[in-house]
Amino acid sequence: MSNSTNEKNIEKKITSRKENYSQWYLDIIDAAELAEYGPVKGCMVIKPYGYAIWENTQKILDKKFKETGVQNAYFPMFIPERLLKKEEDHVEGFAPEVAVVTHAGGKKLEEPLVVRPTSETIMYDVFSKWIRSYRDLPLLINQWANVVRWEMRPxxxxxxxxxxxxxxxxxxxxxAEADGRARQMLEIYKDFAENTVAIPTITGVKSETEKFAGAKCTYTVEAMMQDGKSLQFATSHNLGQNFSKAFDINFLDKNGVKQDGWQTSWGLSTRTIGGLIMTHSDDKGLVLPPNIAPIQVIITTIAASEKDRETVVNKAEEINKILKDKNIRSQTDTRDLRPGEKYYEWEKKGVPIRIEIGPKDIANNSLIFVRRDTGEKIKSPINNVAEEIEKLLNIIQSSLYNKALEYRKTKTKTVDSWDDFVKAIEEGNFVLAHWCGEKDVEAQIKEETGATIRCIPFDSKLEKGKCVKTGKPSKQRVLFARSY
Amino acid sequence: MSNSTNEKNIEKKITSRKENYSQWYLDIIDAAELAEYGPVKGCMVIKPYGYAIWENTQKILDKKFKETGVQNAYFPMFIPERLLKKEEDHVEGFAPEVAVVTHAGGKKLEEPLVVRPTSETIMYDVFSKWIRSYRDLPLLINQWANVVRWEMRPxxxxxxxxxxxxxxxxxxxxxAEADGRARQMLEIYKDFAENTVAIPTITGVKSETEKFAGAKCTYTVEAMMQDGKSLQFATSHNLGQNFSKAFDINFLDKNGVKQDGWQTSWGLSTRTIGGLIMTHSDDKGLVLPPNIAPIQVIITTIAASEKDRETVVNKAEEINKILKDKNIRSQTDTRDLRPGEKYYEWEKKGVPIRIEIGPKDIANNSLIFVRRDTGEKIKSPINNVAEEIEKLLNIIQSSLYNKALEYRKTKTKTVDSWDDFVKAIEEGNFVLAHWCGEKDVEAQIKEETGATIRCIPFDSKLEKGKCVKTGKPSKQRVLFARSY
Structure with a gap:
């Protein structure tokens, strides 16, 4: 699935970020063969290379979840309408965007079935039967699944x-235990964002307006994209007892007294791949941090003559084996194409390191490593290849993180006047400003500038101040930005 | 999630196979906490212990698929009705059992969307855009997903x-390449069935009546359950060019001539867990072969006094660590319950080996191993515990396979008369009999006896014979049975 597709892609130019940021984003996805739209509007086909990123995501997170005692399970995708309606705020939040099955098996259904937009309602209906006593707690369940929300602007x-x-x-x-769990899972997301996908994050609490429909409070991991907008990377909700009261999730405590359960929910989706693309990529294509890259090293052969070809290919396979034995995700590209054509393809796909190997390199007992992120070429002795590659992968991983962090620092403004606020938002910054805490002021700011409160950062210190919009007293700065 | 649930379960008796086989099956699932029905009729909640079996299935098969060059991807769950209708036999096969989304985002949809019953149509619509040249082939895609078929008798x-x-x-x-691939994947399923879940199988070709809707021919892996019925464990289809013609999947060959692609599809589902349950379990509960068991060894502590408790628990944890270091899936049960209560729980859950450890065992520097499958108790020195457990796990694995194979042999009859045929089917056997090859005869046999042709086994030798129903000439025996 490559050559003819490549030839097609070679003709396509990637739009620059400066020219058209939105188009650049779509061009990267197309050029790197990550995903495309399917025949139904807004539905996505995740192509093998894009799906491999998701598989790595699953593998890493699943392990971390299980280490904290979480078990996977699977719940039905179809939710009876009456269940969705049980928690008031929740149904209000999700009803407008659900897909509904009305017919099945050739008949009209007695009760329409909602395709899950999220699974609180169906899971909690079942949990209420599973939980009787404090000895059944904590119940720690995770599900990997597809969900549906009818988006008008996909x-x-x-x-x-x-x-x-x-x-x-x-x-x-x-x-306290539920809140601790919600925060613990947020930390896992933050760690994944920063250490696996090299995305610096800001964690904090959502405002009442921005929290999850039905939650008591929502914790969030926010990240800055290259256009200065914020992307909500993952969220973790302290649900309080809102759902447990609606769904009768109660238990007998150690004293034999009936209590309502305290709940959390937390999620991370394929949208993180969008965040990954927009944090690191450049005008040449995708740039992948080594820890998430499906292919960390591509070994490309260069052979002028047919005579050289076999020697070079054998050496490439030999190096590939050495790297694989060290658990480095490497692959060879020994196709008989012009080197530039091969380089171009792997550049677009964001493979962190390209190894170039030709007859001269073999003669010199050395290799050329090319960094995708900086373009830097490094001559390295052939002997220590695995160690050198391991080192370089680590360097690239932290370099991408630091670059993104520096970028965010230069694009984060602390402002105290409305004029400065409007200007800073307009210029695509993260803005730390005082806010009086009133919902309608938050709504007005959104209407006038497009900025929302991304979170009240955990590290936002208490300090006396005046609301940037109303001048009313405020006790800490909150993070404003436009967002995805 | 255990004690109070256990107490509840302890009161429930598992119906014996003899008494009521269907109820026995459901009782096993309940007692082992594998799954239960959700709030929508026929929709299943897969509980953590059942899901862990599916996760092991995924891990093992996914690796095998990838070793043959297959890549994972993800395609939309919603299929426009017009796509489902493109291949004539296919729509006829699936139309009666689909679920249909007619409303979404608060509006009636212009075109109803079918929830995938299988993904040929949506994938092949996309494949037709991906494939241009022979250089794009072979295209080898796999998807892990949920599918929906409106079953009336779940x-x-x-x-x-x-x-x-x-x-x-x-x-x-x-x-030839497509047919080779279809057979290759069938071999992977057979290998998984026999070597991982210890289920002996018969592989062969489906009759025209029984093949997949739209396929040129269907290969199948069939297994005998304890009631003598057959379970279709997995299938692999040579699709010929039926779909490629309907969906315009064509390519320019090496000579620049346009050709239609040759296709396959192949699948294995959570129904294999049903097969696993019905092959090995007994009247005491689930019996799991070690290679698929989420927990291979449960280490249960016995302590009469509080004084002993700490010593015994420490020793149990020490042994647990030794086993885990050897990649044995072991777990401790150090709860302060009566030993019998603990044994009973793990017996119902089918854990292959239970280790009993008490103060006397520690004093004697030995342990008691109890086999779930035979009930046999083995005294073993504490020193070599990992090696001894590894050996015993292997013994249990092959012993379960052999037992199932022996059972199938005694319940497989070769018959030549209609009377013998009816009797053998009635008694719950696999029946090898001659068949004239006519569809209506096949249908009549089904109507009169409930038996269908499970497959024309690959190892069915050519021999002259007469159809068991019509007396017309036949050239080989086929496998008849009632089935799930």
Missing amino acids: RLFLRTVEFLWQEGHTVHETE | RLFLRTVEFLWQEGHTVHETE
Whole structure:
């Protein structure tokens, strides 16, 4: 599935970020063969290379979840309408965007079935039967699944009608334990963002307006994209007892007294791939941090003559084996194409390191490593290849993180006047400003500037200040930005 | 999630196979906490212990698929009605059992969307755009997904409205290559059935009546359950060019001539867990072969006094660590319950080996191993525990396979008269008999006895014979049985 597709792609130019940021994003996805729209509007086909990124995501997160005692399970995709309606805020939040099955098996259904937009309602109906006593707690369940939300303005990975995600759902004896779990899972997401996909993040609490429909409070991981907008990378909700009261999730405590459970839910979806693309990529194509890259090293052969070809290909395979034995995700490209054509393809696909190997390199007992992120060429002795590659992968990983962090720092403004606020938002910054805490002021700011409160950052210090919009007193700065 | 649930379960008796086989099957699922029905009729909740079996299935098969060059991808769940209708036999086969989304985002949809019952139509619509030249072939795609078929008579794992599966879809240059791929994937399923889940199988070709809707021919893996019925464990289809012609999947061959692709599809679902349950379990509960068991060894502590407790628990944890270091899936049960209560729980859950450890065992520097499959108790020195357990796990694995194979042999009859045929089917056997090859005879046999042709086994030798029903000439025996 490559040559003719490549030839097609070679003709396509990637739009520069400066020229048209939105088109650049779509061009990257196309050039790297990550995804495309399917025959139904807003539904996405995740192509093998894009799906491999999701598989790595699953593998890493699943392990971390299980280390904290979480177990996977699977719940039905169809939710009876009456269940969705049980928690008031929840149904209000999701009803407008659900897809509904009305006919099945050739008949009209007695009760329409909603395709899950998220699984609180169906899971909690079942949880209520599983939980009887404090000895059944904590209940720690996660599900990897597809969900559907009818999006009017779809964008590949960022907003699609159907998407893939994991959703964790837990029940606890005490409020403190539930809140601790919600924060613990947020830390796992933050760690994944920063250490696996090299995306610096800001964590904090959502405002009442921005929190999850039905939650008591929502914790969030926010990240800055290259256009200065924020992307909500993952969220973790302290649900309080809102759902447990609606769904009768109660238990007998150690004293034999009936109590309502304390709950959390937390999720991360394929939209993180959109965030990954927009954090690191450049005008030449995708740039992948080594820890998430499906292919970390591509070994490309250069052979002028047919005579050289065999020697070079054998050496490439030999190096490939050495790297694979060290658990480095490497692959060879020994196709008989012009080197430039091969380089171009792997550049677009964002492979962190390209090794070039030709007859001269073999004669010199050395290799050329080319960094995708900087374009830097490094001559390296052939002997130590695995160690040198391992080192370089680590360097690239932290270099991408630091670059993104530096970028965010230069694009984060602390402002105290409305004029400065408007200007800073207009210029695509993260803005730290005082806010009086009133919902309608938040709504007015959104209407006038397009900026929303991304979160009240955990590290936002208490300081006296005046609301940037109303001048009313405020006790800490919150993070404003436009967002995806 | 255990004690109070256990107490509840302890009160429930598992119906014996003799008494009521169908109820026994459901009781096993309940007692082992594998799955239950959700709030929508026929939709299944796969509980953590059941899902862990599916996760092991995924891990093992996914690796095998990838070793043959297959890549994972993800395609939309919603299929426009017009696509489903493109291949005539296919729509006829699936139309009666689809679920249809007619409303979404608060509006009636212009075109109804079918929830995938299988993904040939949506994938092949996309494949037609991906494939241009012979250089794009073979295309080898697999998807892990949920699918929906509106079943009127649901049974947990065996037949549910929504189920989980993998579906592989490939496109090739030649018919021979496609057929080779279909057979190669069947071999992977057979290998998984026999070597991982210890289920002996019979592989062969489906009759025209029984083949997949739209296929040129269907290969199948069939297995005998303890009631003598056959379970279709997995199938692999040579699709010929039926779909490629309907969906315009064509390519320019090496001579620049346009050709239609040759295709295959192949799938295995959560129904294999039903097969696993019905092959090995007994009247005490689930019996799991070690290679698929989420927990291979449960280490249960016995302590009469509080004084002993700490010593015994420490020793149990020490042994647990030794086993885990050898990649044995072991777990401790150090709960302060009566030993019998603990044994009973793990017996119902089918854990292959239980280690009993008490103060006396520690004093004697020995342990008691209890085999779930035979009940046999083995005294073993504490020193060599990992090696001894590894050996015993292997013994149990092959012992379960051999037992099932022996059972099938005693319940497989070769018959030549209609009376013998009817009797053998009535008694719950696999029956090898001659058949004239006529569809209406096949239908009549089904109507009169409930038996269908499970397959024309690959190892069925050519021999002259007379159809067991019509007396017309036949050239080989085929396999008849009642089935799930």
